[in-house]
Amino acid sequence: MSEQVTVVPGTAAQSVSAKSGWTEELRATFALAWPLVIAQLAQNALHTTDVIMLGWLGPAYLAAGTLATTFLMPFLVGGIGIVGAVAPLVAQARGARDIKAVRRVVRQGLWAAILLAALIIPILLQIRPIFAALGQDPEATVRAEQFIQIAAWQLFPALAIIALRSLLSAFDGTRMILIITVSGVIFNALVNYLLIFGHFGFPRLELRGSAIATVLTNILMFGLMLTYVLRQRRFRRFHVLLRFWKPDWQRFREIFRIGTPIGLTVLAEVGLFTAAAFLMGRLGTDEVAAHAIALQCASMAFMVPLGLGIAATVRVGMAYGRSDPEGIRKSGWTAFALGTGFMAITCILFLTVGPTIVSWFLDPRVEANANALALAATFLVVAGVFQLVDGAQVVAAHALRGLSDTKVPMLLAILGYWAVGLPIAYILGFVVGWRGVGIWMGLAAGLAFVAVVLVTRFALRERLGLLRPR
Known part of the structure; x- marks a missing residue:
């Protein structure tokens, strides 16, 4: 039985057709992307707030929170990648003017969030035996467990936000994404301040307070986003919760078919930088500190092409x-x-x-910081070189997602990061003896390989049969 097809009206920012010129496309992409870029920067600020306030408690608490977050993030990032398949599918449904498909895709995206949360949370709650098997410090493990026992419950709202955000992005609701994300940053900072330190009569909960703030912030953002989708006139017509219990197994499987490679691609990239941090740890404390500074600078810059990439998924998906x-x-x-x-x-x-940039992170007047600052400035030179390929690979990957092309890009990314980037990082860093600079050049080589193959794949999309009819 075929789907009922209904015309879905769009706004000026999204109504660019094949007959429109490059200027119109530029305007439409920019209008869609700039709130997403700022929202990505704000999302990054959520984690930065937690790090700063835990640091005020002392290095032991910051270390425990970092351990717990390091354990949590691969599961969270992988889940976000899977549910992120809602974005190209909704964009394609909008391009096909199929309103019923929009509702069903978003509904199954929420189903996927529920399933993933139910599978991941029990694993996260086993942090103590897992850390014990990995030989982690017992005292830090106890503190990390205090954080994870609460923070694990952010999984459903955090993943459900991705499904709703995909709907808003596909239908010009990116400004509301920005407003909700900034509201979350402010709320998270306030609750952290109250519960970590016990100000204004609230209990002093330290790590547990930070975890509670994280969970409440995600619940707030999900609640605001769902309320907007259900009440705002442009989105109310989709009735995303209508017959919520009714399955659509074809679209449910499609989300996992497209989303699982996305999740694994992101995990491969995150894993490369985690492995680089471990390699730096073999060189010394100054190298680790310098690596963290350079990586923070690079990651902040990365938020801009990432936001543009999300916009590319929507724009390409609609055209497809x-x-x-x-x-x-x-x-x-x-x-x-x-x-x-x-x-x-x-x-x-x-x-x-x-x-000058690295001096914002460590006081140059302190003599003990001199070596770390010099290393960070050197690493930042290499980071500057790989800025171009880093931006190219993330936009190309997202553009291919708009075509529902995720499996081959996943394999190419794993190959580039782990068969090219990591071996070069090890060889240049330890065999050739270039130390931290060699490790960063390995990162640049891996990103360059992925950028070249993904951009080439998008350029050859017609020859490769990626434009087959939906």
């Missing part, structure tokens, strides 16, 4: 849904130009004012 090869071409290359253009600016900044 309406069977518009020219729209796919324009939307993909426009996002690519914006992403690499921004990263060219950060490249110049890292190369020219790197020492």
